[in-house]
Amino acid sequence: MDVDYIIVGLGLAGLAFAEQLENNNKSYVVFEDNSQNASLVAGGVYNPVILKRFTPVWDALDQLEIAIPFYKALEKKLNTKFDHNLDIQRVFTSVEEQNNWFSACDKPFFSDYMIPQIIQNTNQNVNADFGYGKIINTGKIDAEVMLTAYKKHLDNKNLLRNERFDYADLKFEDYLVNYKNITTKHIVFCEGFGVKKNPYFKNVPLQEAKGELLTIHAPELKIDFLLKSSVFIMPLGNHYYKIGATFNWTDKTLLPTEEGKNELLAKLRKIITTDFEIVDQKAGIRPTVKDRRPILGKHNIHKQLAILNGLGTRGVMLAPKMARNLFNHLENDQPIDKEIAITRFE
Ligand SMILES: Cc1cc2nc3c(=O)[nH]c(=O)nc-3n(C[C@H](O)[C@H](O)[C@H](O)COP(=O)(O)OP(=O)(O)OC[C@H]3O[C@@H](n4cnc5c(N)ncnc54)[C@H](O)[C@@H]3O)c2cc1C
Numbered sequence: 001m002d003v004d005y006i007i008v009g010l011g012l013a014g015l016a017f018a019e020q021l022e023n024n025n026k027s028y029v030v031f032e033d034n035s036q037n038a039s040l041v042a043g044g045v046y047n048p049v050i051l052k053r054f055t056p057v058w059d060a061l062d063q064l065e066i067a068i069p070f071y072k073a074l075e076k077k078l079n080t081k082f083d084h085n086l087d088i089q090r091v092f093t094s095v096e097e098q099n100n101w102f103s104a105c106d107k108p109f110f111s112d113y114m115i116p117q118i119i120q121n122t123n124q125n126v127n128a129d130f131g132y133g134k135i136i137n138t139g140k141i142d143a144e145v146m147l148t149a150y151k152k153h154l155d156n157k158n159l160l161r162n163e164r165f166d167y168a169d170l171k172f173e174d175y176l177v178n179y180k181n182i183t184t185k186h187i188v189f190c191e192g193f194g195v196k197k198n199p200y201f202k203n204v205p206l207q208e209a210k211g212e213l214l215t216i217h218a219p220e221l222k223i224d225f226l227l228k229s230s231v232f233i234m235p236l237g238n239h240y241y242k243i244g245a246t247f248n249w250t251d252k253t254l255l256p257t258e259e260g261k262n263e264l265l266a267k268l269r270k271i272i273t274t275d276f277e278i279v280d281q282k283a284g285i286r287p288t289v290k291d292r293r294p295i296l297g298k299h300n301i302h303k304q305l306a307i308l309n310g311l312g313t314r315g316v317m318l319a320p321k322m323a324r325n326l327f328n329h330l331e332n333d334q335p336i337d338k339e340i341a342i343t344r345f346e
Contacts, residue, residue, distance in 0.1 A: 003027040006179060006187045008165040011039035012143060012315040013308045014190035015150050016323035019074065024327065029182065030154055033164035036192040037254060038284040039315060041213060043234060043244055044141040046316045049113055051090050051228050054104035054133075058293070061109070063317040070320035071141055080149040082142040089119060091229040091271070092130035101133040113137055125221055125274040128229075140226070140234065141316045167199050177304040186330055188306045193252075193285040201307050204295050205345060209286040209313070210251045212260030213244035216268075218276035230267040240279070243268055256281040288312040296326045297342035306330060307342060 005021055005028040007014050014030060021028045046067060048060030071083045092098050098118055105116035113135050121128035154160035171178040176185060193208055195201050219239045227233040234242040246260045261281055287309055289295055295310035308326050311318045328334035338344060 001029075001182050003029055003182060003184050004186065006031065006165075006182060006184050007190060008187065009036070009190035009192060009194065010147065010151065010154075010160070011036065011190065011192050012042075012319040013192070013311055013323065014188075015039075015147060016070070016319035017188055017190060017308055017326065018150075018154070019070070019320075020323045020327040024331070029159050029161060031161045031163060031165040032151075033162070035164070036194045036285065037282075038192050038211075038286055039143045039147060041211075041282040041284040042143050042315065043213070043232065043242060044143045044316055045086070045088075045138070045226065045232075045234075046141065046314075047088055047113075047135060047138040048317075049088075049104075049110065049135055051088070051135075054100055054110075054114070056109050057314065057317070059321075060317065063321045066321045066324065067317050067319075071146075074146070074150075078146075078149040078153055080145060082146040082149070083139060084142065085139045086234070087225045088135040088138050089132035089225045089227055090135070091128045091132055091227065092118070094130060098130060098133075123222065125272055126223070126227070127271055127273065132227075134225075138226075143316070167197075172302055172304065175304070177302070184304070186304055186306060188308055188326065188330075190308045192287040192309065192311075195287070195307070195309055200299050200302065200305050201309075203345075204307065204309065204342065205290045206295075206310065207249060207288045207290060208252050209288040210248040210253075210283060211245040211286055212248075212256055212264065212281065212283045213242055214261065214264050214268075214278055215280035215282075216241050216243055216276040217279050218272070218274055220274040221272060221276070227271070229271045231264055231271070233268070233271070241276075252285065254283055254285065256283045286311075286313050291344075294318055294322050294340050295342050295345075296322055296336050296340050297329070300343075300346055310340075 004026040007030045010030050010032040048057050105114045115134040119132040119134050169180055176183055217240055243264050246263050289310040299305040329336050
């Protein structure tokens with residue numbers, strides 16, 4: 001079997017790259033072994049404002065310009081709804097924060113997103129004495145729904161191998177590479193934190209940033225926006241809410257922990273006063289890079305191998321643009337910006 005590409009990993013990165021290939025009539029197969037699940041558990045929020053300091057997310061407007069039409073087109077193609085508009089309301093903790101909000105609103109970057117007023121809290125089940133700052137034109141991708149639909153799409157075309165990609169089975173020829181019975185020009189590794197097991201790219205400086213989330217049922221809470229405080233409270237419908245997320249820089253396991261749950265509960269109880277029931281807990285590892293930028297490019301010796309990784313905490317916004325950049329690099333020799341190129345670590 002001959003294909004133009006093999007993709008290893010079907011999270012947000014692998015999906016975005018597969019779409020590049022489909023849209024450019026390239027042949028490919030995808031390997032996916034369910035060893036990582038950052039994309040499956042992610043909150044899926046896209047938002048160009050850093051909610052801690054009211055500063056711009058790096059490259060956000062460019063990324064959104066590509067990401068929004070990308071997801072819209074994919075919804076149409078898969079005939080599945082997964083992109084949902086969702087306003088964000090950031091709880092203020094002081095008058096100083098309210099003042100910082102108004103200063104940020106004056107900057108042209110934020111004009112389409114930040115509302116220059118204080119929204120008063122009218123919900124007696126929420127502690128928000130200083131009110132909220134509201135961000136609009138934001139949303140969330142239900143990545144689990146999207147990925148499930150995409151897997152089905154690939155399965156129907158017989159392009160998905162539900163198995164571990166075994167690095168030991170690679171055999172290099174001049175400009176090609178063989179993997180078992182497949183000969184290809186390029187292998188693009190989109191393994192998220194799984195890249196640590198890849199002998200060709202294991203030295204990229206990825207830090208594990210494990211995140212845990214709870215799903216709760218809270219019939220009295222009645223919030224229809226994404227509330228951001230020390231944790232976020234994301235409405236899922238039918239009185240269910242996702243609560244997240246923790247950051248743990250040392251735990252490399254995928255399992256939810258008691259410690260993660262207790263941290264989220266302690267923070268949540270400071271924000272809401274109503275009763276709730278925990279119905280689920282999930283965990284995943286964000287593939288985060290030391291300098292907080294993605295990692296794209298070819299292996300320094302085996303030019304048939306490439307990496308698309310380091311999407312960190314913002315895979316939803318980053319993946320479509322990064323996949324496009326890498327595709328243009330591999331197919332048209334377009335240079336990759338130094339800031340995101342793997343060569344910055346060589
Ligand atoms: C708790 C939490 C909340 C988050 N919230 C948000 C959010 O609100 N917004 C946002 O934009 N981002 C969010 N993120 C970050 C986002 O999830 C990541 O940026 C993104 O999922 C990374 O995608 P990826 O495809 O690079 O990696 P992954 O999702 O980890 O995908 C890698 C895939 O490769 C597969 N794989 C690995 N090795 C092999 C192998 N040898 N053979 C076959 N398959 C292999 C894995 O099984 C996996 O499916 C969150 C992450 C977490 C953990």
